[in-house]
Amino acid sequence: MKKTLTVLLATIFSIAIYSQKKNLAERLGYPKDAKLAIIHSDDLGVSHSENAASIMAMEKGSVSSASIMVPCPWFSEIAAYAQAHPAADLGLHITLTNEYKYYKWGPVTSIDKVPGLVNKNGYLYSSVDSVIQNASATEVEQEIRNQVIKGKQMGIDPTHLDAHMGTALSSLDFFKAYLKVGHEYKIPVLITSFFQPNLKTKMDSLITDKDVVVDNILSSSPGDLKTGFPAFYTNGIRNLKPGLTYLIIHTAYDDDEMRALKGDDPDWGAAWRQAEFNFFTSPECAKVLKENNVYVITWKEIRDKITRK
């Protein structure tokens, strides 16, 4: 009898706690069933074109957040912008790969300290698989930490971390390293099993109430450019569900510099990046977001109201 009462009381207590637990929207100060979206430009720092277009898309368009590749040649330019514009929502796009055939960079860490991260020419590997095969979690952790240190040293106060080509989200050990550095600096990290669905359960087991898992990812592929580009995103926005949707976009100009990077390869190239820029700086985009009652939010809100609370 006493035991039954204890179980009953415990159950009532659990239900009370559960009903008090706020969802992400509420924790951020939005209605419980709000459709939240972070409209996020990746790859800043890779080129002047990517920097200039993404700044424009944030200042004049609907892009609410972006992330920066510390090891890249044009990193200094966007770091100077970040320092001069502390209100801009800029994080670090943790970069463990270098996918361009002829446009190369290495890690931030001294090469002899992270031999598993570089190919025989001292550059980061071009594919995620090569990083998984060759790099240790210790090397990955060291490089992630050094990218954060260098980013901060050069004037960026990162609002978040995310993962170029999803590399830091493509192995459980890499994810642990990435999450560990995020916790260390109290910077939220993008958490999603979009890149590696079979890791979902294991990733979920590692996260704390200071972490935020995005509910959905909305991101176009090069094929979507061919089948009608604004339609992909206008439909995507019209169909947003309550919860946090993360729009992964790439904004750059279709110019000589950006075309040079991709050579003859049209995928993920200059024209596709220009099309994304065009849509996310258009009045049509602002209109569809408004008509569908989408709350466009930033990583800074998450950082300051959840991660650092």
Add this chain to the structure above:
Amino acid sequence: MKKTLTVLLATIFSIAIYSQKKNLAERLGYPKDAKLAIIHSDDLGVSHSENAASIMAMEKGSVSSASIMVPCPWFSEIAAYAQAHPAADLGLHITLTNEYKYYKWGPVTSIDKVPGLVNKNGYLYSSVDSVIQNASATEVEQEIRNQVIKGKQMGIDPTHLDAHMGTALSSLDFFKAYLKVGHEYKIPVLITSFFQPNLKTKMDSLITDKDVVVDNILSSSPGDLKTGFPAFYTNGIRNLKPGLTYLIIHTAYDDDEMRALKGDDPDWGAAWRQAEFNFFTSPECAKVLKENNVYVITWKEIRDKITRK
């Protein structure tokens, strides 16, 4: 009496040797009083624009030689070209500086091995003076050697070494390191006191009969663009003297990529590089060289007929 005879015989012997000693033109198989010129594009590897324009200027224009910057982002592209075109006269433009404000690179050597070569952000210094103030000759030698090793590893058989911004020719200790690596690999190095006239006597004391000192340098400055560009070079070519003249030029397209590198700074920028490209690919240039009996030669001739003989 015996002593006088010895002196007399020695003098006669010396005169005989002297009269037998051939000048550079003769050693290379040209007439003794030939006007020799190496028309040389610097800075390959710095950008796609510089690579593409310089390849065009060598293949279709009057440019006879060029040199490549190993630490730069676009190095891989020109290394692949060099490997596919072994007849092209390509050397290494030893790079100890990084002069662009927002477009950055570090050394080829692991940063922790050459702390004196890099600024607090891990990039090469922007000025020659900073390198002289901070780097040791040991660090410079190590980086020069590593640039040669990486160049060869990635498919270049360097015909010569020269010095970006003249850095390796701006201090006697740096020059010793540069010459030493050249001797080690039997690669001729550009030797001139153009960048640091007060080093002439000391440099001369270090060179061997396997080294070649250029007699004159012909190179435009940004000011020459304003005062009428083809005239600077047509006059320069008309006034060439017998001996070896080294034309230091920079060939690139005035495009988005190249304009991005220089920002708002017009000096040594995209328009100036396009103007040099235009002249050295023009029929006018070919005509003035021919009319003035200029022998346009390569570093490979020097390497194979002098340095490696």
